[in-house]
Amino acid sequence: MVQKDARFHIGQIVKHRIFPFRGVIFDVDPVFDNTEEWYEAIPEAIRPSRDQPFYHLFAENDETEYVAYVSEQNLLADDSGLPLRNPQIADYFEVNSDGRFLPKDIPLN
Template identity: 40%
Template sequence: MPHRLCGPTRTEHGQMSEQQARFSVGQVVHHRKFGYRGVIVGVDPEYRGTEEWYRIMARSQPPRDKPWYHVLVHDASHRTYVAERHLEPDSSGEQIDHPDLGRFFDTFERGFYRCRSKRQ
């Protein structure tokens, strides 16, 4: 099942529980290894990429059976796909600068972005 961006993530058995995902859509995070900040725009309950991408890009071999996150990278124009173990909450309280931010979110408050309503 494909991931959902800026909305609840669902599994075969219903909605993914809060216990399964440590971070939520709209939360600003920090990458532990590479030091960049970003905002989560989607959550997969487990790795949903290709075998080839995992082999080439996920060299530290993070677990595939744990949540993976779609993240808009601060001060960049790309999105990245990150294993949960590489992320931590961002404590700066600062907003993210990304050209696609407005496609997903409409407001920022206390370290979180709120998803745009579907009517906008």
């Protein structure tokens, strides 16, 4: 298995390449690290390779907010400047004067 450096970083706003949602990255797995059921639920024609970074996002679309798990190949940087409304963002990030999301110091249990 080939591991590569992640193209995106924690606190970066990204959008999905195919589906209409965007969000802020709050964690990165260097390779796929979710359930087999989750992976198999993706249609084979668009199923991403496991040996790439996968990102955890506080995501949102026009209807709702949620947590998403997305392969690097399906993400693009989002430089639209549009605000994000996912309420979980405030628990993990502070926004600096440049509008960048900076991780808060959160104690690990």
